[in-house]
Amino acid sequence: MSRLFTRLTLGDVTMRNRLWVSPMCQYSAVEGVPQEWHHTHLAQFASGGAGLIIAEATAVAPEGRISPEDTGLWTDEQRDAWAPIVAAIRRRGAVAGVQLAHAGRKASTWSPFSGRRGSVPVADGGWATVAPSAIAFDGYAEPVALDLAGIDRVVADFASAARRAVAAGFQVLELHAAHGYLLHQFLSPLSNARDDEYGGTLENRARLLLRTLDAVRDAVPGVPVIVRLSATDWADGGWDPPQTVTVARWAADRGADFFDISSGGLVAHQQLTTGPGYQVPLAAQVRQEAGVPVNAVGMIDDAHHAERVLAEGAADAVMAGREWLRDPHYALRAATELGVDIDYWPPQYLRARRRA
Numbered sequence: 001m002s003r004l005f006t007r008l009t010l011g012d013v014t015m016r017n018r019l020w021v022s023p024m025c026q027y028s029a030v031e032g033v034p035q036e037w038h039h040t041h042l043a044q045f046a047s048g049g050a051g052l053i054i055a056e057a058t059a060v061a062p063e064g065r066i067s068p069e070d071t072g073l074w075t076d077e078q079r080d081a082w083a084p085i086v087a088a089i090r091r092r093g094a095v096a097g098v099q100l101a102h103a104g105r106k107a108s109t110w111s112p113f114s115g116r117r118g119s120v121p122v123a124d125g126g127w128a129t130v131a132p133s134a135i136a137f138d139g140y141a142e143p144v145a146l147d148l149a150g151i152d153r154v155v156a157d158f159a160s161a162a163r164r165a166v167a168a169g170f171q172v173l174e175l176h177a178a179h180g181y182l183l184h185q186f187l188s189p190l191s192n193a194r195d196d197e198y199g200g201t202l203e204n205r206a207r208l209l210l211r212t213l214d215a216v217r218d219a220v221p222g223v224p225v226i227v228r229l230s231a232t233d234w235a236d237g238g239w240d241p242p243q244t245v246t247v248a249r250w251a252a253d254r255g256a257d258f259f260d261i262s263s264g265g266l267v268a269h270q271q272l273t274t275g276p277g278y279q280v281p282l283a284a285q286v287r288q289e290a291g292v293p294v295n296a297v298g299m300i301d302d303a304h305h306a307e308r309v310l311a312e313g314a315a316d317a318v319m320a321g322r323e324w325l326r327d328p329h330y331a332l333r334a335a336t337e338l339g340v341d342i343d344y345w346p347p348q349y350l351r352a353r354r355r356a
């Protein structure tokens with residue numbers, strides 16, 4: 001009996017399996033509007049059997065984009081461009097989710113394939129960045145510390161983007177509180193040196209995330225919300241698993257449905273060793289100590305490994321990123337490799353279901 005190919009329900013939304021697509025920036029939007037590339041890119045994973053597909057970090061405000069080519073949900077035009085993409089995902093039987101994001105001090109950077117690195121100057125289409133404190137990410141421009149009105153605006157922007165996402169047809173929302181972006185910058189003492197109610201104690205550093213969660217849940221009641229957290233900064237004096245456990249518990253009490261456990265991204269001097277399943281122990285710790293449902297992510301590149309992560313009770317689902325880029329039909333292949341009969345092979349592809 002495969003756990004990977006067992007359904008999972010969040011609220012009113014049921015995923016047909018537990019092998020999901022992690023959010024992956026494509027750096028291919030124009031003014032925040034997703035393009036034909038995004039349509040093909042995301043729909044292929046649905047044809048390939050994914051249970052849930054989380055569209056890339058999508059900015060809730062223009063200054064929250066990682067790069068000028070990021071997708072957004074701060075205009076109705078962007079919402080309307082997402083709608084047919086979401087419809088294509090849903091027609092193919094996958095659940096459509098989107099990661100709502102604000103990059104904070106890691107905004108306004110060159111896309112990885114632009115050939116340049118670091119911050120995009122204002123003269124080249126960049127913008128001034130914001131953060132909890134005026135502490136730069138190593139090698140990037142110094143951000144402006146948000147004032148209280150600015151913080152209120154961020155919360156309101158997440159709520160508006162959530163409304164647009166659901167209007168576009170997205171069924172699940174993920175809040176990006178990982179990888180050193182704005183919500184994570186508030187959480188970590190390495191990037192948050194505020195002395196007001198948003199800095200200092202863990203409760204204060206978690207305030208923006210929890211307020212954002214409340215605002216999103218109020219904006220779109222009943223829509224499942226996943227929170228992506230970096231469980232550790234992999235750096236001395238930074239964010240760590242015990243704080244992650246506490247905040248996950250608080251977020252679950254406020255109605256977060258599920259947690260996507262990643263790590264790192266806050267500081268350039270992070271010390272980590274990657275390898276197959278390197279973040280699985282972090283997911284297992286949050287699941288066990290906070291008592292919340294989680295997915296593991298990070299180099300879980302074959303069906304048997306994914307199945308083992310679930311069988312060992314380390315996680316409730318598995319997300320993968322790069323393996324879906326190597327093989328957009330990862331779930332179909334996984335079903336064949338595990339000998340599981342699924343009823344959502346596209347009929348056009350049925351002749352590939354068995355090797356013999």
Ligand SMILES: Cc1cc2nc3c(=O)[nH]c(=O)nc-3n(C[C@H](O)[C@H](O)[C@H](O)COP(=O)(O)O)c2cc1C
Nearest residue numbers: 022023024025056057297298299300320321322323
């Ligand atoms: C091309 C690319 C883009 C990514 N963009 C995002 C993103 O938008 N948001 C995010 O939280 N993580 C992003 N990530 C990280 C992935 O979601 C995932 O956590 C990471 O790649 C580890 O999983 P993997 O080993 O299965 O690829 C990105 C990764 C890749 C390879």
